[in-house]
Amino acid sequence: MQARPGERNGSASPPYQTLVWDLPVRLFHWLMAFSFAGAYLTAEMERWRTVHVTLGYTMAALVCFRIVWGWIGTDYARFSSFVRGPRATLRYVRSLFSPRPQHFTGHNPAGAVAILLMLATTMALAGSGWLLYTGRAGAWMEDGHELIAELMLALVLVHIGGVLAASLLHRENLAKAMLTGRKRADAGAKAQGRRAGTALLLLLAVLAFWWWQAGHAEAPASGATSAAQRHGAHRGDDD
Known part of the structure; x- marks a missing residue:
């Protein structure tokens, strides 16, 4: 089978270093x-x-950005380049046990699976946290939220x-x-653009949201507060 550009099956022409991850991808990764x-x-x-709560909302917003960037970003940022x-x-997994494992310039197929799972889990985590924090769900949601967090x-580990x-x-x-x-x-691999402007806008948006939250964050809804209190009392009883 012929390898895609940026994919090597064991031996090929000598590898070289080039810019693969643009600034938005790197900033997204470390902010997450x-x-x-x-x-x-x-x-x-x-x-x-x-x-x-602020960091949870930030994670959800970052995932939304990554989904968009996965469609319109640079070559190796796009889902079409690494989701197989x-x-x-x-x-790919079998090749890891061979003398010449497959090499991918971008994300490898196993890494792509982990990335998709983490993106989906992040949205589930943020959604359950929002329901709990705003009092739209009962105390049972706290156990679900903690389970998703674990x-x-x-997945991170x-x-x-x-x-x-x-x-x-x-x-x-x-x-x-x-x-x-x-x-x-x-x-066949080509250097990617840095996309510094997009990265700067992303960073400014995150910092602006953190600043706004610091000055305007409201207290949790009564339902969320009571749920948290019940959970704390329950933990105290267990101790």
């Missing part, structure tokens, strides 16, 4: 990582509830493990690539 870490750590802190079917994914954490494994197998630092944007490319 920061927001999830912050939201997870403040989940049980009542005094940090506004921060927790089950056969291609299984073929699922998200598991699997993603990190996959990045480390791929970095070792392909002998390239994928974490550094998401910082610099530069990655080992194969025959």
Whole structure:
């Protein structure tokens, strides 16, 4: 089977470094990582509830941006460049146990599955959190929200493990690539534009939302407050 541009099946022309990840993709990645870490750590802190909610909303907005950028962004940011079917994914996983594993300039098929799962889980997490915070759901939603949060954490850990494994197998630092944007490319791959203007607009939008939330965030709805209080009392009884 002929490899796509940016895909290598074992041996090909010598690889080289080129700009693969544009600035919006990198900014999205690290803002998501920061927001999830912050939201997870403040989940049980009542005094940090506004921060927790703000970061949750930020994650949902970032996913919406990523979906749009997955259609109109640079080549390797588009879903069409890295989302593949089950056969291609299984073929990639099998190749990892061979002397010459498949290499992809952009996301590999296994990484694509993890990305899609994390995007979907983020929206479920933000949606359940919104229902709970606004009092549109009962205390049962809190257990569901926490379950989704733990699922998200598991996906993040699997993603990190996959990045480390791929970095070792392909002998390239994928974490550094998401910082610099530069990655080992194969025959047929072309350098991507930086899209600094889009990244700046994204960053300004996030900072503006955080600033607005800091000054205008309202107290939780009575239903959400009572649910949180009941949950806290329940935890106290368990202790």
